[in-house]
Amino acid sequence: MEKIKITQIRSLIKRPKCQKDTMKALGLGRMHKSVSHKTTPQILGMIKKINHLVVTENI
Incomplete structure (x- = not known):
């Protein structure tokens, strides 16, 4: 199965709770x-x- 690499590039400040929970x-x-x-x-x-x-x- 393929793998995917996810890197956070933006801050979570002032983001909705659903986006914070997903992160x-x-x-x-x-x-x-x-x-x-x-x-x-x-x-x-x-x-x-x-x-x-x-x-x-993709990795």
Whole structure:
């Protein structure tokens, strides 16, 4: 299964609670922190909700 690397590039200050919760569920919360996850429909849906806050790349 493919993996995807997610890096936070924008701050969570003044963001809605649902976006903060999504970032926390992905394991992010600080600027320039990166995590890798398997590419599943659930993860891709989370990334779609916060695509303006993160950068993604395939591993």
